[in-house]
Amino acid sequence: MNATLPAHLLPLQPRPVPAAMIDALKSRFGARCTTALAVREQHGRDESPFDVPPPEAVVFAESTEDVAAVVTLAAQHAVPVIPFGVGSSLEGHLLAVQGGVSIDVSRMNKVLRVQAEDLTVTVQPGVTRKQLNDEIRHTGLFFPIDPGADASIGGMAATRASGTNAVRYGTMRENVLALEVVTASGEVIRTGTRAKKSSAGYDLTRLLVGSEGTLGVITEVTLKLYPQPESVSAAVCHFPSIADAVATTIEVIQLGVPIARCELLDANAVRAVNRHDKLTLREAPMLLMEFHGSEAGVREQAEIVQAAATEHGGEHFEWATTPEERSRLWTARHHAYFAALQLKPGCRTVTTDTCVPISRLADCIALAVNEAQAAGLPYYIVGHVGDGNFHIAYLIDPAIPAERELAERLNDQIVHHALKLEGTCTGEHGIGLHKQGFLLDEAGAGAVEMMRVVKRALDPKNILNPGKIFRL
Amino acid sequence: MNATLPAHLLPLQPRPVPAAMIDALKSRFGARCTTALAVREQHGRDESPFDVPPPEAVVFAESTEDVAAVVTLAAQHAVPVIPFGVGSSLEGHLLAVQGGVSIDVSRMNKVLRVQAEDLTVTVQPGVTRKQLNDEIRHTGLFFPIDPGADASIGGMAATRASGTNAVRYGTMRENVLALEVVTASGEVIRTGTRAKKSSAGYDLTRLLVGSEGTLGVITEVTLKLYPQPESVSAAVCHFPSIADAVATTIEVIQLGVPIARCELLDANAVRAVNRHDKLTLREAPMLLMEFHGSEAGVREQAEIVQAAATEHGGEHFEWATTPEERSRLWTARHHAYFAALQLKPGCRTVTTDTCVPISRLADCIALAVNEAQAAGLPYYIVGHVGDGNFHIAYLIDPAIPAERELAERLNDQIVHHALKLEGTCTGEHGIGLHKQGFLLDEAGAGAVEMMRVVKRALDPKNILNPGKIFRL
Numbered sequence: 001m002n003a004t005l006p007a008h009l010l011p012l013q014p015r016p017v018p019a020a021m022i023d024a025l026k027s028r029f030g031a032r033c034t035t036a037l038a039v040r041e042q043h044g045r046d047e048s049p050f051d052v053p054p055p056e057a058v059v060f061a062e063s064t065e066d067v068a069a070v071v072t073l074a075a076q077h078a079v080p081v082i083p084f085g086v087g088s089s090l091e092g093h094l095l096a097v098q099g100g101v102s103i104d105v106s107r108m109n110k111v112l113r114v115q116a117e118d119l120t121v122t123v124q125p126g127v128t129r130k131q132l133n134d135e136i137r138h139t140g141l142f143f144p145i146d147p148g149a150d151a152s153i154g155g156m157a158a159t160r161a162s163g164t165n166a167v168r169y170g171t172m173r174e175n176v177l178a179l180e181v182v183t184a185s186g187e188v189i190r191t192g193t194r195a196k197k198s199s200a201g202y203d204l205t206r207l208l209v210g211s212e213g214t215l216g217v218i219t220e221v222t223l224k225l226y227p228q229p230e231s232v233s234a235a236v237c238h239f240p241s242i243a244d245a246v247a248t249t250i251e252v253i254q255l256g257v258p259i260a261r262c263e264l265l266d267a268n269a270v271r272a273v274n275r276h277d278k279l280t281l282r283e284a285p286m287l288l289m290e291f292h293g294s295e296a297g298v299r300e301q302a303e304i305v306q307a308a309a310t311e312h313g314g315e316h317f318e319w320a321t322t323p324e325e326r327s328r329l330w331t332a333r334h335h336a337y338f339a340a341l342q343l344k345p346g347c348r349t350v351t352t353d354t355c356v357p358i359s360r361l362a363d364c365i366a367l368a369v370n371e372a373q374a375a376g377l378p379y380y381i382v383g384h385v386g387d388g389n390f391h392i393a394y395l396i397d398p399a400i401p402a403e404r405e406l407a408e409r410l411n412d413q414i415v416h417h418a419l420k421l422e423g424t425c426t427g428e429h430g431i432g433l434h435k436q437g438f439l440l441d442e443a444g445a446g447a448v449e450m451m452r453v454v455k456r457a458l459d460p461k462n463i464l465n466p467g468k469i470f471r472l
Numbered sequence: 473m474n475a476t477l478p479a480h481l482l483p484l485q486p487r488p489v490p491a492a493m494i495d496a497l498k499s500r501f502g503a504r505c506t507t508a509l510a511v512r513e514q515h516g517r518d519e520s521p522f523d524v525p526p527p528e529a530v531v532f533a534e535s536t537e538d539v540a541a542v543v544t545l546a547a548q549h550a551v552p553v554i555p556f557g558v559g560s561s562l563e564g565h566l567l568a569v570q571g572g573v574s575i576d577v578s579r580m581n582k583v584l585r586v587q588a589e590d591l592t593v594t595v596q597p598g599v600t601r602k603q604l605n606d607e608i609r610h611t612g613l614f615f616p617i618d619p620g621a622d623a624s625i626g627g628m629a630a631t632r633a634s635g636t637n638a639v640r641y642g643t644m645r646e647n648v649l650a651l652e653v654v655t656a657s658g659e660v661i662r663t664g665t666r667a668k669k670s671s672a673g674y675d676l677t678r679l680l681v682g683s684e685g686t687l688g689v690i691t692e693v694t695l696k697l698y699p700q701p702e703s704v705s706a707a708v709c710h711f712p713s714i715a716d717a718v719a720t721t722i723e724v725i726q727l728g729v730p731i732a733r734c735e736l737l738d739a740n741a742v743r744a745v746n747r748h749d750k751l752t753l754r755e756a757p758m759l760l761m762e763f764h765g766s767e768a769g770v771r772e773q774a775e776i777v778q779a780a781a782t783e784h785g786g787e788h789f790e791w792a793t794t795p796e797e798r799s800r801l802w803t804a805r806h807h808a809y810f811a812a813l814q815l816k817p818g819c820r821t822v823t824t825d826t827c828v829p830i831s832r833l834a835d836c837i838a839l840a841v842n843e844a845q846a847a848g849l850p851y852y853i854v855g856h857v858g859d860g861n862f863h864i865a866y867l868i869d870p871a872i873p874a875e876r877e878l879a880e881r882l883n884d885q886i887v888h889h890a891l892k893l894e895g896t897c898t899g900e901h902g903i904g905l906h907k908q909g910f911l912l913d914e915a916g917a918g919a920v921e922m923m924r925v926v927k928r929a930l931d932p933k934n935i936l937n938p939g940k941i942f943r944l
Contacts, residue, residue, distance in 0.1 A: 117726065118829035160671040171669050173678070174646055189918035195827040196859045197643050198896035199632040199682055201903055201911050201941050202923045206645070206678030210671055227728035254589065256699035258730075296768055355667040357590035387668045424670035431673055439673050446661035450930065451674045457929030458922065469673050 012467070015098045017056040021077045025059055025101070028069055032060040043082075043102040046089040047149075048434060049348040049398055055082060055096035060104045064180060064188055064219040070103050071217060071463075072186030078461045083213045085126060085152030089159060090351060091432025093212050097467040103217060105154055111135045112220065120177060120194050122222045125154020141225040144169035144260075147428065148334045154218045159430040160210030164333070167253075167386030168260040168292065169226065171428065176209050180220035184459040194222060207454070212430055213465035215458050229260075229292035233302060234320040234329055237309045242266055242285045242369060242381070244312040246362040249287065249385045251308045253358050257301050261290035262386030263333055266369075269340065269380040273332040276339030281332075282316060287385075288333055290326070333382070340380050340393060347378075347395040350407035354418035355389035355427030364421055368392045368414050375406055389427035416441065431469045439470065484939070487570045489528040493549045497531055497573070500541055504532040515554075515574040518561040519621075520906060521820040521870055527554060527568035532576045536652060536660055536691040542575050543689060543935075544658030550933045555685045557598060557624030561631060562823060563904025565684050569939040575689060577626055583607045584692065592649060592666050594694045597626020604695075613697040616641035616732075619900065620806045626690045631902040632682030636805070639725075639858030640732040640764065641698065643900065648681050652692035656931040666694060679926070684902055685937035687930050701732075701764035705774060706792040706801055709781045710756045714738055714841060714853070716784040717757045718834040721857045723780045725830050729773050733762035734858035735805055738841075741812065741852040745804040748811030753804075754788060759857075760805055762798070805854070812852050812865060819850075819867040822879035826890035827861035827899030836893055840864045840886050847878055861899035888913065903941045911942065 025033040034040075035057050044054025061067045074081045080100025087094060096102065108124035111132060115121065116139040123132060128150045132143050147156060147163035155161070157179070162171035169175065178192030191204035208216055239245040245264055252259055265273070265286045274281055289305065291298040306317055320326045332339075341347060356364050365381065372379040372392060383390025392414065394407035415425045415438050425431075425438035440448050448470055455462075455472065462472055497505040506512075507529050516526025533539045546553045552572025559566060568574065580596035583604060587593065588611040595604060602622045604615050619628060619635035627633070629651070634643035641647065650664030663676035680688055711717040717736055724731055737745070737758045746753055761777060763770040778789055792798045804811075813819060828836050837853070844851040844864060855862025864886065866879035887897045887910050897903075897910035912920050920942055927934075927944065934944055 115829065115831070117722075117831035119726070120829065160669075160675070162669055166669060170646070173669070173675065174642070183918070183922065187918050189922060190916060191919055193891075193896045193914065194829045194894040195861075195896040195899065196830070197634055197638060197645070197827055197861065197899050199825075199898045199900050199902040200896050200907075200914055201682070201920070202687075202926060203632070203645065203675075203678045203682050204915075204919060204922060206675045207926075210673070210675050215674075227726070229728075250589075254591070254699070256701075294772055296772060300766055300768060353671075355669055357587065357592060357666045358668070359587070359589035389667075389669065419665075422666040424665045424667040424672050426671045427667065427669050428671050430671040435672075442665065442672055443676075444662060446655070446659050447663055447676060448673070450655065450661060450676060453929045454674060454679075454926055457925045 012097050015078065015080055015100060017079050017099065017101060018077050021073055021079055022057055024073055025057060025070065029059055034058050043084050043094070043104060044096050046087050046092065046094040048090055048092040048432065049350065049404065050092050050095060050433065052095045052097055055100055055102040058102045058104055060107050062107050064182065067103055067182045067217050067219050068186050068188055070101060071182050074101060074463050075185055075461060078463060080463050080466050081217065082465050083154065083158065083217045085155035086128060086150065088149035088151045089155065089432065090429045091434040093159065093430060093432040093468055095433060097433065106152065114139060115194070116141055118194060119225045120222055121225055122220060123153050125152060125218045125221060127153050129153065129156065136225065140228050142228050143223055143225055145172060145175055148337065153221050157209050157218055157221050158211065158213050162428040164261045164263055164384060166384060167262055168258055172209055173206060175224045176205060176221060177224060178222035179205055179208055179218055181208055181216035181218055183216050184461065184464050212432065212468050214455060214468055215464060231295040231298045232290065232292055232326065233298050234290045234326045235302065236281065236318045236329065237287050237314045238282045238284045238316045240313045242365055243362055244314065245285045245287050246365055246385060248309045248312045248314060250358050250361060252305050253386055255304060257304050259289060259301060259305065259386055260292040263288040264381065264383040264385040264390060265333070265336065266381035269336050269382050272339035272343055272380060273336055276335050276342060277332040279332055288329060336380065336382050340395060344378055344395045346397065348398045349393040350396055350404065350411055351391050351393040352411050352414050353391055353426045353429040354414055354423055355387060356418050356421045356423030358388045360421035360423065361385060361388045364414070364418055364423070365390055367417050371410050371413055375410055377403065377406055387427065388423065433468065436470055484569050487550065487552055487572060489551050489571065489573060490549050493545055493551055494529055496545055497529060497542065501531055506530050515556050515566070515576060516568050518559050518564065518566040520562055520564040520904065521822065521876065522564050522567060522905065524567045524569055527572055527574040530574045530576055532579050534579050536654065539575055539654045539689050539691050540658045540660055542573060543654050546573060546935050547657055547933060550935060552935050552938050553689065554937050555626065555630065555689045557627035558600060558622065560621035560623045561627065561904065562901045563906040565631065565902060565904040565940055567905060569905065578624065580691070586611060587666070588613055590666060591697045592694055593697055594692060595625050597624060597690050597693060599625050601625065601628065608697065612700050614700050615695055615697055617644060617647055620809065625693050629681050629690055629693050630683065630685050634900040636733045636735055636856060638856060639734055640730055644681055645678060647696045648677055648693060649696060650694035651677055651680055651690055653680055653688035653690055655688050656933065656936050664694070682902070684904065684940050686927060686940055687936060703767040703770045704762065704764055704798065705770050706762045706798040707774065708753065708790045708801065709759050709786040710754045710788045712785045714757045714837055715834055716786065717759050718837055718857060720759065720781045720784045720786060722830050722833060724777050725858055727776060729776050731761060731773060731777065731858060732764040735760040736853065736855040736857040736862060737808065738853035741808050741854050744811035744815055744852060745808055748807050748814060749804040751804055760801060808852065808854050812867060816850055816867040818869065820870045821865040822868055822876060822883055823863050823865040824883050824886050825863055825898045825901040826886055826895055827859060828890050828893045828895030830860045832893035832895065833857060833860045836886065836890050837862055839889050843882050843885055847882055849875065849878055859899065860895065905940065908942055
């Protein structure tokens with residue numbers, strides 16, 4: 001059972017899908033349009049802890065034309081459409097808060113064009129990041145953005161995702177070169193080109209990346225790729241305290257070390273992955289790091305980092321240079337979420353996602369730890385700390401409203417502290433339903449109104465994933 | 473004498489500034505508001521070859537409140553406002569094609585907050601890039617974006633500028649973290665935070681970067697900074713042909729070498745800088761490169777590049793490791809434009825700015841060279857070739873319309889070839905007045921209409937630098 005939608009997001013205005021539209025969809029899509037409850041329910045939720053009624057229909061799109069056809073019908077009938085990739089969003093992005101039709105793009109899963117000589121690739125939105133890397137491995141290139149979940153590229157673009165490699169390679173903001181998008185009228189447009197940079201008019205690509213499906217449905221994504229590094233090395237280092245691990249990270253970033261991954265796991269997270277993945281990591285605050293470069297370059301980076309870690313009490317620096325060892329560690333890191341869910345059967349998580357200027361990170365994490373310990377709610381911390389981004393996840397029983405409320409209060413405190421530190425309420429998960437109040441606190445009424453003006457102009461009938469990011 | 477505005481940009485609709493507004497400006501700003509012809513003329517042009525009547529008044533703003541006051545008055549009177557930094561735009565961005573008031577922000581030139589521990593800085597828009605680097609040098613950090621001209625940071629943000637260091641450090645798109653902006657109603661908003669990444673709603677920062685003053689007037693810019701590299705080394709290498717220099721560049725990029733600068737100068741450009749800067753560089757196609765990193769890292773990069781260059785006939789690899797030698801070379805590179813202007817007294821330039829996927833660069837430059845030689849117009853080529861971006865500049869006599877028309881025809885051919893190669897008509901100069909037709913060809917009617925819809929929504933009276941990027 002999930003939690004019900006927070007009161008400040010009610011009342012919803014349901015917008016029923018007229019029978020004529022369902023008929024038109026069934027006539028065009030046949031079995032690829034379904035109103036079966038199980039399918040609708042699967043498409044009416046994500047990894048957020050909310051329960052709302054599912055969409056009225058789900059269409060499995062197989063082409064841009066399919067998507068355009070659904071949106072054109074939706075525009076005619078003023079019905080909401082919600083793009084769906086793999087359902088790994090965390091902030092309620094996929095919930096049909098006003099009803100409507102879910103457009104499942106998971107069958108649009110072709111890697112369309114690999115242009116290895118230009119370090120670019122063009123994919124359909126349903127391609128997942130692991131699939132992409134499997135399909136391009138033979139080229140010697142890779143796509144670095146790694147949010148943990150095997151998310152779809154379309155969904156990652158829509159939420160401006162990032163993850164473990166962002167400290168070196170940037171986020172979807174930096175790595176999407178061009179898009180094909182179906183607009184609110186059902187028209188197909190292209191933004192950007194395969195050129196690495198451009199000053200040609202408004203940056204529609206960047207406007208759409210992170211717009212959470214509210215300005216258009218992404219039907220093609222052109223991405224930057226990177227040469228697989230000559231040498232890769234991963235290391236684990238344990239620290240007496242989280243503060244020491246964070247202090248090491250801050251120093252590494254300030255020194256300009258081009259570290260490829262710099263992940264914090266607190267003792268609780270290590271405990272969870274030990275149990276889940278049958279590892280024997282020391283259950284203390286830990287940095288999990290990765291270095292990319294030439295052999296000499298990797299060695300040089302590692303030496304600087306090891307010196308910084310030692311200065312801050314780091315111990316048991318352990319190296320994993322074989323692909324198997326590395327893969328085992330990173331798999332464990334990516335399992336942290338599911339591993340932690342198993343610590344408290346039936347639980348869900350409320351997860352913070354603040355990101356602050358690097359020098360403020362220790363301050364922000366310290367507050368999170370102190371408050372969580374005082375509150376007595378089970379939690380764990382993982383963080384893309386090289387970017388100043390961390391998550392504290394509270395394990396709550398969704399059947400006990402008081403637990404969710406407590407977690408939300410803690411989240412609230414951390415966000416407002418992060419905003420005082422000149423940070424953001426969300427480094428990579430997005431606003432969705434959950435963080436709309438925080439967005440207002442962060443950006444201010446004027447900037448949010450500017451977003452609303454853009455939304456109203458580009459989607460006058462408010463059919464594209466309505467109710468997300470802000471309410472109109 | 474400059475060329476007159478191209479016919480396809482006429483007729484203009486002059487929008488006179490009512491006497492009441494001039495009175496209100498003079499009453500608020502005193503001598504900081506002027507209608508003197510010489511000042512207006514200085515603010516009514518940039519480095520583009522067009523002549524239009526100057527703005528009716530110039531206001532020297534000294535604060536965000538000053539800018540907001542001018543824009544508020546302009547909104548009341550539906551009068552155009554044109555932000556002005558140092559006037560180094562190339563595409564007519566600053567021209568008062570509909571009259572109005574120029575807002576000169578050059579006195580807003582304070583570096584407001586250096587947060588060295590976070591690698592960020594916040595500046596007023598009139599700070600120039602050289603001033604910024606002078607003022608932060610003691611911190612051990614630097615701001616890499618370098619468009620050649622000592623442009624203002626506000627102007628660089630407004631045109632999404634880049635330049636010689638972009639191949640490694642990105643453009644203004646990647647390096648602006650946050651903005652303060654005066655909107656079309658005169659309201660002051662802030663976009664972004666000092667966090668390195670964020671998924672908090674629409675990316676208004678990226679929407680405004682590159683919007684050429686048409687969506688808001690930038691009054692504060694927060695930028696990323698970088699640690700000054702431990703070691704810097706520059707090298708010059710000459711090649712038998714431009715094609716060989718470009719082939720070397722393509723290989724270096726495909727190998728993933730993190731080269732910091734990779735600039736092409738053709739023999740004509742070398743000749744011009746030799747004469748202008750009293751250098752004795754060999755007058756052959758040349759790559760001017762710079763490597764940043766640790767001592768070992770720089771050596772390693774240089775070895776890979778030297779091997780690639782040798783394979784492609786590169787000769788006379790010469791190193792410049794002292795700051796003085798490097799500075800002499802880069803100063804010469806930055807003088808290429810002014811040096812070339814001296815090759816043909818009284819001339820102006822028409823400059824292309826295409827940027828293509830790296831593997832297409834040789835093809836695109838070859839076409840440019842062939843066509844220029846066939847046309848017999850004096851030209852030179854410089855290029856940020858590591859990004860796939862180059863400029864061929866035709867030296868024209870502005871008094872001879874046939875020369876400008878010929879140059880424009882050549883530009884047109886190159887742009888359309890670049891678009892076929894999946895590139896962009898402008899890598900870094902912007903659309904301004906000059907490239908509006910190219911924008912339509914590149915982005916398509918649907919995407920340009922999306923830009924127009926955004927513009928109309930955010931600036932309903934069309935007062936913010938009207939007539940630039942597109943016509944409404």
